[in-house]
Amino acid sequence: MKKDELHRLNCFVENKPGVLARIVGLISGRGYNIQTLSVGPTEDGTVSRMKIDVLGNDSVINQIILQLRNQVNVIEVTSRRKS
Secondary structure, three states, rough: OOOOOOEEEEEEOOOOOHHHHHHHHHHEEEOOOEEEEEEEEEOOOOEEEEEEEEEOHHHHHHHHHHHHOOOOOOOEEEEEEEE
């Protein structure tokens, strides 16, 4: 089994009440720990960008990404390893 690494998830989400709570609940509710979280608006006021740093191996991160993409308010999710 591969060692856990820090990954940055970049999510573009609809800028609506409750979206942040649902995203955080999805990740933490499955036992994954969020290391850092930053949320801010984009130039388009209807969309926010979330930067979420999560510790996990590739399979954990892929599972989180799949679950995020199934959320109705999530527009796009990308991931990269942080060094």
